[in-house]
Amino acid sequence: MTNGDNGNETGARSVYIKDVHKSFGSLHVLQGVSTTIHNGEKVAVIGPSGSGKSTLLRCMNLLEEPTGGEVWLDDRLLTRPDPYFYPEVLRASKTYASMMAQATAATADEQILQRIRVEKLLRRHEGRGFRTALAAVEQKNRLDINHARQRMGMVFQHFNLFNNMTVLQNLTLAPVQLKLKTKEQAEQRAMELLERIGLADKKDKYPSTLSGGQKQRIAIVRALAMNPEIMLFDEPTSALDPEMVGEVLDLIKQLANEGMTMVIVTHEMGFAREVADRVLFMDGGNIAEEGTPAELFSSPKNARTQEFLSKVL
Amino acid sequence: MKFFSQIVELFSTEKYMDIIWEGLQTTLIISVLAALLGLLLGTLVALVTISPQSGWMMVPKAICKAYVTIVRGTPMALQLFIMAYVVFAFRGFPEELTATLAFGINSGAYVAENIRGGILSVDIGQTEAGRALGLTRKITLSRIVIPQAIKNVIPSIGNELIALIKETSIVSMIGMFDLTMAAKIIGSGNNMASYIVPMTVVALFYLAIVYLLTFGIKLIERRLRAGDKR
Numbered sequence A: 001m002t003n004g005d006n007g008n009e010t011g012a013r014s015v016y017i018k019d020v021h022k023s024f025g026s027l028h029v030l031q032g033v034s035t036t037i038h039n040g041e042k043v044a045v046i047g048p049s050g051s052g053k054s055t056l057l058r059c060m061n062l063l064e065e066p067t068g069g070e071v072w073l074d075d076r077l078l079t080r081p082d083p084y085f086y087p088e089v090l091r092a093s094k095t096y097a098s099m100m101a102q103a104t105a106a107t108a109d110e111q112i113l114q115r116i117r118v119e120k121l122l123r124r125h126e127g128r129g130f131r132t133a134l135a136a137v138e139q140k141n142r143l144d145i146n147h148a149r150q151r152m153g154m155v156f157q158h159f160n161l162f163n164n165m166t167v168l169q170n171l172t173l174a175p176v177q178l179k180l181k182t183k184e185q186a187e188q189r190a191m192e193l194l195e196r197i198g199l200a201d202k203k204d205k206y207p208s209t210l211s212g213g214q215k216q217r218i219a220i221v222r223a224l225a226m227n228p229e230i231m232l233f234d235e236p237t238s239a240l241d242p243e244m245v246g247e248v249l250d251l252i253k254q255l256a257n258e259g260m261t262m263v264i265v266t267h268e269m270g271f272a273r274e275v276a277d278r279v280l281f282m283d284g285g286n287i288a289e290e291g292t293p294a295e296l297f298s299s300p301k302n303a304r305t306q307e308f309l310s311k312v313l
Numbered sequence B: 001m002k003f004f005s006q007i008v009e010l011f012s013t014e015k016y017m018d019i020i021w022e023g024l025q026t027t028l029i030i031s032v033l034a035a036l037l038g039l040l041l042g043t044l045v046a047l048v049t050i051s052p053q054s055g056w057m058m059v060p061k062a063i064c065k066a067y068v069t070i071v072r073g074t075p076m077a078l079q080l081f082i083m084a085y086v087v088f089a090f091r092g093f094p095e096e097l098t099a100t101l102a103f104g105i106n107s108g109a110y111v112a113e114n115i116r117g118g119i120l121s122v123d124i125g126q127t128e129a130g131r132a133l134g135l136t137r138k139i140t141l142s143r144i145v146i147p148q149a150i151k152n153v154i155p156s157i158g159n160e161l162i163a164l165i166k167e168t169s170i171v172s173m174i175g176m177f178d179l180t181m182a183a184k185i186i187g188s189g190n191n192m193a194s195y196i197v198p199m200t201v202v203a204l205f206y207l208a209i210v211y212l213l214t215f216g217i218k219l220i221e222r223r224l225r226a227g228d229k230r
């Protein structure tokens, strides 16, 4: 990939993941994942346990910081720029300079850039020119992560409601602390959201007194209270008793119908099939296959997809 | 019934009561000031210790780690001697201050470990949920994590304060006149010429202080717990 596909075709793009790698120590969990989530699109992520689904989702809002590649929100960069994507940055490196000094061919520039990219030749210290060039790219494109996260809601498997706060406080904390709303405005919006999910009477309860399904629905509206552009769900129903799965999936379906952009990591294949516009099948840290639900569920091409689906369907 | 007559003697002799009062004051002053210093230092060190690894924070983090390791790895009496005979060895330096610093610095290391443990015991999901909403690290810590950590930490901080009060009795080793020393003076040949009564009385004083403190901590705990069950 080259610099060319940054920043230009913004309009429809929500989140753009570009060759993202993530390692935990020696464990290479994401091995170069690229995909674009478009505005209004609903993307389901499926795959075996340990394939990197959660890690991919968490890289989108930088709860995990990718060790390589870039994540973009709309036309702004969330990660640090990846120097390998920028020829002008690579040309400012010591590695490039020393390789260029030994080169003779007329086409040396392109070949050397290619070699640096493929063999990942950049070292820890590439000199001041390199640092300055990289900082310029960062300066031009980067969005503060806290601002980015205000635009991206996340829902966790284990709800993660704030245990020291009432339901109402859970919903108003962020909008008020981030000075997006006054306390009164935030409470009014929170009550609207709680009424919507039929839990207005729980506003002064603490999370420990609620059922799993109630907690998760509140966690969803807590994210909605920030008016996000995109919602990220990491197995939102996996920690629920079976009888509560329906109420949570119904709420997510409602959001989908209202046009919310969403990425959902899920083991609920029926739900993925019904709601998603596109399904990503992850295996071993890569997107092994992707397509519409009809394509992927009915006629999977990849052998690993077939094997996985035969086990879960 | 010599024991009881001696108790009456101790409590009715103004000189002995003055000695106890004097010693009690020293014990309380050192305990309270050292506890405050320890809490302050401990909180600070804990916050530095849990802060994310980044360039310039390396130095304070290393200092804090060394501080905790050294303080917890050496005897309290030795730390007191070093303060009294090395660091503040010059004449005229108030010995109460020497003792306060020695005990405060010692206590700070234990408090830091307690607070650090308390913060780490709060589910990481709480932090992630806060950060995912766009809250800063500082707000997440102060509004979500620390309020939950305090509940976990109060009992162990209480134990640390109790240990501190009792430990101050070693100030007599640098010649200071505290509650324990008071018992020794009253029991000596010039005074009552018997240790059993003054030692027993002073022991009851310590017990009373510790009991009051324990009671106070229980009250605080109960009030904090009342917060999450409604």
Ligand SMILES: Nc1ncnc2c1ncn2[C@@H]1O[C@H](COP(=O)(O)OP(=O)(O)OP(=O)(O)O)[C@@H](O)[C@H]1O
Pocket (backbone or CB within 6 Å): A024, A027, A029, A047, A048, A049, A050, A051, A052, A053, A054, A055, A056
């Ligand atoms: N913080 C971490 N430190 C070390 N290893 C991690 C960490 N987070 C995830 N991993 C490892 O990365 C791999 C992928 O994890 P991930 O949680 O993304 O998988 P997943 O596809 O979401 O699986 P599941 O369906 O079980 O949730 C696993 O082997 C996991 O053990």
Ligand SMILES: [Mg+2]
Pocket (backbone or CB within 6 Å): A053, A054, A055, A235
């Ligand atoms: Mg997962």
